[in-house]
Amino acid sequence: MITDALRAAIGAANVIEDAAEREYYSWDLSQEPLQVAEIVVRPGSAEELAAVVRIAHEQGIPVVPRGGGISYTQGFEPSVAETVLIDTTRLKTIEINAEDSVVIADAGVTWEELYLATSAEGVRTPYFGPLSGRFATVGGTLSQNSLFYGSGLYGTSADITTGLEVAGVDGKVLRTGSWAQRNGSPFSRYYGPDLTSLFLGDTGALGVKTRAALKLIPLPMANQAVSFAYDTFEQAYAALHEAAKLEIAAELFIFDPANHAIYRKLGFSFLEGVEWSLHFTVEGIDDAIVDASVDILRGIGTRAGGGGREIDPSLPLAMRADPFGGGLRGFVGSEGHVRLPVHGVFPFSKVPAAQRGVVELIARNQDVIDRLDLRITFLTAITRGYCVFEPVVWWPDSIGPYRARHAPEDAVAKFGSVPPNLEARAAGTGLRREIALLMSSLGGTHLQVGKWYPYRDSLEPATYETVAAVKHAFDPRRLVNPGSLGL
């Protein structure tokens, strides 16, 4: 019996068979559950995790790795019921090597834990986490790839990775980059072919990450921001585009009127009457450097796109103060709506077309949107060199097991007993899929591909065949997260 073998390997307390717990671990935020895992395991070390993968493989049972659980593209949802789901959140070791500017973090370390540990030593990872970093783990994020804090300067989570440690199906642990040198350490991603890249953004399809090595930079001691108001998205985007090319802002993003309504309730009353707002955060070693960048961005913001009106920059600064605090609150609306993003990653030139396309799609579906009380809001954010355009679809619905456990108490108290609204859910998830197809038709790619975005159908056949061949080389029996990336 696999259960006995797993108990022997990692301790009975860390093998979960309770039905409600298995359901909680098996469903993400997408409101589109697949299967419930047969067993959930919680290994406490990389060695225990590797043992779990080996045991499952020996018995021909699929494994699915799960990080913080806060994704929404079915990445960790089991595609078959006979699955061992591996919760990695007990893997918590952090080794900071400030001298070599590298930190090695276990897969289960959250971005908030990593930031607190590194900043206490006067350093930080260049990209330092997603908005959901209170829950999102290093392993999960690298499997999905993500952006936000620091991305305008340093790119995505993948861009700061110098090496990975991955448990293969046979239980062997593979290291990448200079970490694989027999006497080496993970100071560089490159040593021969870049194997690290194979596992970044793989949604856990090629192996189970146990540890990651990430770059470190000195902790920026100065943080400032500058914000602008515009009448139209096009105006705000023109300024965003011009500023993004300079790569001097750490975060660059546009909020829409619906986002402003949320933040006005939190005290940002200066957003009253603002249609579209553009925000830049700048960081550096001292105020003089930061102020110089702010002045450049102020010039762009007040000139580009016909000229914006400078507004109070308190919003991006407040977000930076508590960078990971907005994560889950953002998935439960203040009126009992669930909110789910859907995004496209685009070159700068394609974003206006994507925005227009979504506006037209909304207009075509306005009757259903009004009747079922659906809403769609927009977040546009930059990572170094390109743009993520992310509509967020809202609809009234039950909040599901993950939100019920982790959303702020006031939201759970208010909306925890809202019954399922299957008609609104079907309309909301349908709109999300239509938007995803629209993004794909415009050449958009995706972070956190999971089992939801049309990865296979969007790729040129020769490329997909290569990806499938790589999968076969690592996992010939398709036992590691089957269905992820369509594999």
Place this chain on the structure above:
Amino acid sequence: MLLEQIAPDTALGRADSRWLPVPPGSVFAELQKIMPDEIPMVKLGLRVAKPLMPFVGDKPLYAQMLDAGFAVMGVMPLREVLLGRVGKLTGVFAPEPRVRDKRALNEYAVPGHVKTVLAFQLAQEERDGVKGTLVTFAVRIWGVDAKAQRLIKLAWPVGNAFGGKFASAWLVALDRRLSPTS
């Protein structure tokens, strides 16, 4: 700390601290939710002298401070957030004039005005084997010109006492929210 960078040596001020057995992220999230009725002096004021109070009863105090013209002057993620504003000594919570950032606060020079900065500072600290956060609520106030500075010095004993009560009550409210058994 950002507070020391922005406030001159001549600023008057105080700091109140409390250790809480929770990580810094939880503190930042919760301190923004404190309601007026969780601060006894504000609760009493709203009951007996509502027209004179700079607060309303149904909105978090932090949000009301932003509404009242305090702007975020600087941050260190999960360590410090600094709010600041300028105003007349008699109208610290009046909505005008507004300054939107640190540089504007530094450059503001209209005679008779005072500058006020409030800092919420968080430091990871372990006590008796329990990981927690030392939360400090600090304030600095100084005059734009000598006359305003003299007025502040005169008013400071009252302001200091009031500020201390207010800060302590805020920290107690935070503690009550984050450690229900305390």
